[in-house]
Amino acid sequence: MLVLHARHLDVLRLGDDEARALGLRPARSRLVVVGAATLITAAAVSVSGLIGFVGLVTPHVVRLLVGHSYRVLVPLSALVGAAFLTVADVGARTLAAPAELPVGVITAFVGAPFFSFVLWRGRQDP
Numbered sequence: 001m002l003v004l005h006a007r008h009l010d011v012l013r014l015g016d017d018e019a020r021a022l023g024l025r026p027a028r029s030r031l032v033v034v035g036a037a038t039l040i041t042a043a044a045v046s047v048s049g050l051i052g053f054v055g056l057v058t059p060h061v062v063r064l065l066v067g068h069s070y071r072v073l074v075p076l077s078a079l080v081g082a083a084f085l086t087v088a089d090v091g092a093r094t095l096a097a098p099a100e101l102p103v104g105v106i107t108a109f110v111g112a113p114f115f116s117f118v119l120w121r122g123r124q125d126p
Contacts, residue, residue: 001032001036001040002033002036002037002040002074003074003075005029005032005033005036006070006071006073006074007070007071008024008029008033009029009033009070009074010069010070010071011024012024012026012029012030013068013070041055049104051085051088051103051104051107054081054084054085054088054107054111055081056111056115057084057107057110057111057114057115058077058080058081058084059073059077059081060114060118061080061114062076062077062080084107084110085103085107088103088106088107088110089103089106091106092105092106
């Protein structure tokens with residue numbers, strides 16, 4: 001659903017007036033996208049548990065690398081998130097072998113410093 005609405009997200013970045021001028025109904029598009037994102041997040045958390053930093057960190061990292069086009073950002077965020085979680089899972093299984101760390105610990109160790117950097121950088125920009 002989000003991939004299908006990627007163009008709408010690009011248009012919404014221009015503002016409501018421009019989106020209306022291009023034939024988009026901004027309120028309806030926002031409702032569809034937020035609803036789809038909420039359902040996707042709820043399904044992912046119910047299946048995999050609280051590994052929320054994956055869904056928070058990877059889109060920001062991908063945006064820094066490839067830009068702001070949602071047509072590229074949405075599918076690439078999914079791929080990078082899957083790769084990141086695979087690496088975190090391998091790390092969780094091997095770092096404390098024969099014991100096993102929760103994957104959320106590894107993702108938190110990556111996510112917390114990243115968000116600290118984002119907050120620090122946000123304060124630096126006027």
